Amino acid sequence: MRVIVVEDDPMLRATFVTALAHLGVEVAGSAETADHALALVDEHAPDVVTLDLRLAKEPEPADAGLRIAERIRARYPEVALLVLATRPKVAHAEKLMALEEPPRAVGLMAKDSLGDMELITDAMNRVVKGQIVIDPQLVRQLLTPRPARAASSADPLARLTPREREILSLVATGLSNLAIAQKLSCALSNVERNLTTIFHKLGLVSADEGEQRSLNRRVLATLIYLRAGNQSER
CATH class of the missing domain: 1.10.10.10 (Winged helix-like DNA-binding domain superfamily/Winged helix DNA-binding domain)
Structure with a gap:
């Protein structure tokens, strides 16, 4: 499984990438902005992109991850998408599932799930298989x-x-x-x-x-x- 990580916190991004690599997951690259993320997707054709919901360097930071997800799905419909939010909300899940009809290969997880890499990698594998993944806490x-x-x-x-x-x-x-x-x-x-x-x-x-x-x-x-x-x- 080839992954691209989009996260604007340098320390969290480095920790996440290291943890994935330790588990044998191939991290093709990491980014903190939409343009860099899309360039990496263009270059590496990943299986899944993990997206921080809020990206401080974007013009509208609050839900920047969802807008990147929309652009990736439009250009590369086979790439799975997993959004990580500090406080995942129903509206976030609905926007993800509205990317296409019928919805598939998208997920929304709480960022505190990063403390359980088994849970995160399971979510990544499931969206790669085309499934819908919603954070159990939200449900x-x-x-x-x-x-x-x-x-x-x-x-x-x-x-x-x-x-x-x-x-x-x-x-x-x-x-x-x-x-x-x-x-x-x-x-x-x-x-x-x-x-x-x-x-x-x-x-x-x-x-x-x-x-x-x-x-x-x-x-x-x-x-x-x-x-x-x-x-x-x-």
Whole structure:
């Protein structure tokens, strides 16, 4: 796996690059600005680019990483993207998943995850495989039902049982059915039955049960989950 790291803090950038190299990950280059990052992508054709959300040297630093992600996806659609944010928000995840239809190969993780390189490299491998990765901390925040949400008949999640909501939250983190079953200590068939019910309740039903359609349904379910959580934050 060939990686380009975009991070404007010199010490953190050097530490991240060293940690990746120690784990056997090929770091093709590192950058602190959009222009340098794009030049490195042009030169090295990486598998994945990790992007700090905030880059101090950019004209609009607050979400510069998302704008770079958009430019990379437009020019190099096969390059996976992993954004690292100090405080990841639902809006950040939505912008990433809006880069193309259907969304794929993008991730949003908290920067404090850099303290667990196994977690970060797992996220990188998953986005390289085309999966959607959302920081588990963000999903856990959205998992907690709020009175306003429960009272809203327009909320698609209101139709789900607590167990179904829990399974959907794990889908939103990018876990496979098997991984969800292992995490919940239940049978794989139990997860599959619950997911079928969830998809029906969310209106994500199709006669085409191919692998790509199944992946798309999981992504669409994730979007519904995140958007419902975003509405509750407003």
